Amino acid sequence: xxxxxxxxxxxxxxxxxxxxxxxxxxxxxxxxxxxxxxxxxxxxxxxxxxxxxxxxxxxxxxxxxxxxxxxxxxxxxxxxxxxxxxxxxxxxxxxxxxxxxxxxxxxxxxxxxxxxxxxxxxxxxxxxxxxxxxxxxxxxxxxxxxxxxxxxxxxxxxxxxxxxxxxxxxxxxxxxxxxxxxxxxxxxxxxxxxxxxxxxxxxxxxxxxxxxxxxxxxxxxxxxxxxxxxxxxxxxxxxxxxxxxxxxxxxxxxxxxxxxxx
Amino acid sequence: xxxxxxxxxxxxxxxxxxxxxxxxxxxxxxxxxxxxxxxxxxxxxxxxxxxxxxxxxxxxxxxxxxxxxxxxxxxxxxxxxxxxxxxxxxxxxxxxxxxxxxxxxxxxxxxxxxxxxxxxxxxxxxxxxxxxxxxxxxxxxxxxxxxxxxxxxxxxxxxxxxxxxxxxxxxxxxxxxxxxxxxxxxxxxxxxxxxxxxxxxxxxxxxxxxxxxxxxxxxxxxxxxxxxxxxxxxxxxxxxxxxxxxxxxxxxxxxxxxxxxxxxxxxxxxxxxxxxxxxxxxxxxxxxxxxxxxxxxxxxxxxxxxxxxxxxxxxxxxxxxxxxxxxxxxxxxxxxxxxxxxxxxxxxxxxxxxxxxxxxxxxxxxxxxxxxxxxxxxxxxxxxxxxxxxxxxxxxxxxxxxxxxxxxxxxxxxxxxxxxxxxxxxxxxxxxxxxxxxxxxxxxxxxxxxxxxxxxxxxxxxxxxxxxxxxxxxxxxxxxxxxx
Numbered sequence: 001x002x003x004x005x006x007x008x009x010x011x012x013x014x015x016x017x018x019x020x021x022x023x024x025x026x027x028x029x030x031x032x033x034x035x036x037x038x039x040x041x042x043x044x045x046x047x048x049x050x051x052x053x054x055x056x057x058x059x060x061x062x063x064x065x066x067x068x069x070x071x072x073x074x075x076x077x078x079x080x081x082x083x084x085x086x087x088x089x090x091x092x093x094x095x096x097x098x099x100x101x102x103x104x105x106x107x108x109x110x111x112x113x114x115x116x117x118x119x120x121x122x123x124x125x126x127x128x129x130x131x132x133x134x135x136x137x138x139x140x141x142x143x144x145x146x147x148x149x150x151x152x153x154x155x156x157x158x159x160x161x162x163x164x165x166x167x168x169x170x171x172x173x174x175x176x177x178x179x180x181x182x183x184x185x186x187x188x189x190x191x192x193x194x195x196x197x198x199x200x201x202x203x204x205x206x207x208x209x210x211x212x213x214x215x216x217x218x219x220x221x222x223x224x225x226x227x228x229x230x231x232x233x234x235x236x237x238x239x240x241x242x243x244x245x246x247x248x249x250x251x252x253x254x255x256x257x258x259x260x261x262x
Numbered sequence: 263x264x265x266x267x268x269x270x271x272x273x274x275x276x277x278x279x280x281x282x283x284x285x286x287x288x289x290x291x292x293x294x295x296x297x298x299x300x301x302x303x304x305x306x307x308x309x310x311x312x313x314x315x316x317x318x319x320x321x322x323x324x325x326x327x328x329x330x331x332x333x334x335x336x337x338x339x340x341x342x343x344x345x346x347x348x349x350x351x352x353x354x355x356x357x358x359x360x361x362x363x364x365x366x367x368x369x370x371x372x373x374x375x376x377x378x379x380x381x382x383x384x385x386x387x388x389x390x391x392x393x394x395x396x397x398x399x400x401x402x403x404x405x406x407x408x409x410x411x412x413x414x415x416x417x418x419x420x421x422x423x424x425x426x427x428x429x430x431x432x433x434x435x436x437x438x439x440x441x442x443x444x445x446x447x448x449x450x451x452x453x454x455x456x457x458x459x460x461x462x463x464x465x466x467x468x469x470x471x472x473x474x475x476x477x478x479x480x481x482x483x484x485x486x487x488x489x490x491x492x493x494x495x496x497x498x499x500x501x502x503x504x505x506x507x508x509x510x511x512x513x514x515x516x517x518x519x520x521x522x523x524x525x526x527x528x529x530x531x532x533x534x535x536x537x538x539x540x541x542x543x544x545x546x547x548x549x550x551x552x553x554x555x556x557x558x559x560x561x562x563x564x565x566x567x568x569x570x571x572x573x574x575x576x577x578x579x580x581x582x583x584x585x586x587x588x589x590x591x592x593x594x595x596x597x598x599x600x601x602x603x604x605x606x607x608x609x610x611x612x613x614x615x616x617x618x619x620x621x622x623x624x625x626x627x628x629x630x631x632x633x634x635x636x637x638x639x640x641x642x643x644x645x646x647x648x649x650x651x652x653x654x655x656x657x658x659x660x661x662x663x664x665x666x667x668x669x670x671x672x673x674x675x676x677x678x679x680x681x682x683x684x685x686x687x688x689x690x691x692x693x694x695x696x697x698x699x700x701x702x703x704x705x706x707x708x709x710x711x712x713x714x715x716x717x718x719x720x721x722x723x724x725x726x727x728x729x730x731x732x733x734x735x736x737x738x739x740x741x742x743x744x745x746x
Contacts, residue, residue, distance in 0.1 A: 018723045019718055022722065041724065049671075052670075057667055148630035177629035177631065181626070181628065184625070187708065190275050190278055224713030227713070252698050253699070254697045
């Protein structure tokens with residue numbers, strides 16, 4: 001747990017949240033500030049480099065990694081509302097920069113203070129409740145990188161359990177990949193469809209009205225498939241619920257959605 | 263076999279549309295993982311055993327030359343012969359020579375992935391020798407002229423009705439009114455046919471789950487006992503194994519056996535675990551008169567020291583297949599060659615070439631489930647990524663995807679330009695995406711063919727944040743009201 005009650009946190013907002021769902025960024029800032037952090041949002045951040053790294057473009061991935069390190073190494077902590085982007089920084093920057101000892105050391109130093117949002121709140125800041133309310137039953141999807149690279153499983157559930165009015169019903173396949181996989185879902189759409197259908201079926205079987213997760217990639221994939229199939233389950237990033245920011249439409253829904261209202 | 267890996271995408275589509283296959287995969291997807299979990303839960307030291315098993319193979323691979331020579335010496339001392347073969351052709355010819363010297367007409371075989379890898383069955387047939395698979399699943403796919411679809415359950419893709427039909431087509435003496443509805447009836451039918459073959463075979467060809475250096479022993483793990491009849495009854499026993507199957511001691515073999523069946527089928531131990539050392543000794547009651555080991559390299563020594571070195575720890579348990587969402591979606595045949603699943607996606611490019619197998623390392627979400635269950639803790643996702651790096655360097659793959667990626671990366675490295683471009687793009691999409699999502703969008707067909715695409719809200723987080731926007735207003739902000 002953090003010695004410093006008011007650490008300086010650099011928010012790595014992630015490209016998807018930045019472009020597609022700003023409310024997750026605002027929710028993240030609120031959660032961090034409520035926990036006592038001083039939050040800064042460097043304006044020159046772009047992306048963590050996963051699309052390049054996972055496509056084998058190691059040179060570009062390393063360049064991007066170096067840029068992120070330079071931008072963020074001055075903070076006490078770096079927090080991202082995503083297990084896969086945090087995992088990229090924690091696990092893969094040191095791999096990508098392993099050839100250069102000086103950069104490896106800087107990558108490892110950044111890795112050591114980089115966290116996914118919910119594990120940071122729970123494990124570092126000792127947050128047990130966020131004071132939010134949400135009227136409804138939710139189910140939670142464990143996104144792969146968060147779960148298997150960073151060991152995030154209990155933290156989001158513990159925080160969500162503190163939300164007034166919220167109950168969690170677990171799927172049988174919460175730990176199974178949703179079929180997003182970055183560029184995988186557009187390169188192999190048939191297989192991805194099969195996987196996301198299995199995920200959607202598991203979500204439907206829980207009877208929950210809302211599905212939550214900690215990664216926007218998975219969430220956009222799941223939402224897109226639910227909506228294509230006409231299934232009225234709402235999809236949100238867990239941070240929105242934890243921060244009490246659920247006035248905005250759920251993912252993929254218009255402002256005046258008839259499905260609105262949680 | 264001629265690989266169909268280049269047609270992976272079509273193979274996958276066919277597999278997804280194949281209802282009996284999907285039914286079989288759905289069963290596998292539940293059964294194997296559940297039983298593995300139960301087996302691991304029964305053994306508190308399971309995770310520790312995985313570490314030990316990994317360490318054994320890591321040590322072997324660092325000293326492979328030493329252990330291979332020690333192993334050869336022990337095989338020779340016990341009266342057997344070791345044949346070193348660089349590639350599949352050498353191994354096939356070596357096996358044919360042994361069969362010819364034994365005047366063999368029939369060769370019984372117990373399940374061996376290496377024999378699939380070198381395609382020895384077709385070769386023996388071409389040379390007038392009948393190979394007979396005696397593992398039930400292998401026997402079925404041999405009759406159907408198919409490759410295995412799973413490394414430990416080769417006919418997992420078939421329903422029992424398809425098996426019955428296969429037997430009716432192949433067993434011409436089978437009475438038309440004989441019922442083959444029950445699995446037991448299928449088993450009895452195969453057993454009756456195979457019994458004749460066991461008794462008549464001149465050579466028995468088996469694989470090896472391990473080769474033990476300190477004793478010159480090969481280990482055979484089966485659930486059917488067919489390997490025992492294959493190695494004991496014929497006059498000549500030939501073991502075909504690749505060089506990385508070596509373990510130093512009997513003790514090491516037993517450590518690996520403790521994780522093997524648990525990882526594979528969730529059994530504590532397989533029904534039969536057989537240790538064969540050399541030919542029959544004068545005081546033995548049974549056993550083969552000749553004992554040969556065909557030791558195959560076939561690209562393995564090139565993997566040593568490469569980024570795929572750790573793949574050589576693989577013990578072919580199939581756990582990565584059983585837990586892989588891609589394998590569970592498309593089955594083994596889609597991979598287009600002998601191996602499949604995550605281990606196949608790493609190994610196949612090593613064996614048939616990176617270009618032919620280019621889809622396999624890419625057809626993965628890198629979800630990491632495989633590594634989390636691998637008894638040898640092989641970092642499979644990391645190695646899939648390594649193949650992608652090699653492909654990217656060699657410019658293999660779609661030029662347009664490559665161009666798009668390079669353009670995006672170029673932009674991502676220039677924050678000011680990136681910001682301008684993204685602000686414009688997001689504003690535009692926000693304008694036209696008032697319904698919250700797109701059902702189709704030019705250049706996004708890969709996504710929108712299967713799912714709706716969430717529309718951005720019109721302004722990026724960074725730009726809003728630096729304009730001083732905070733918290734609760736964000737959701738309602740800048741989103742066009744849609745009427746009707």
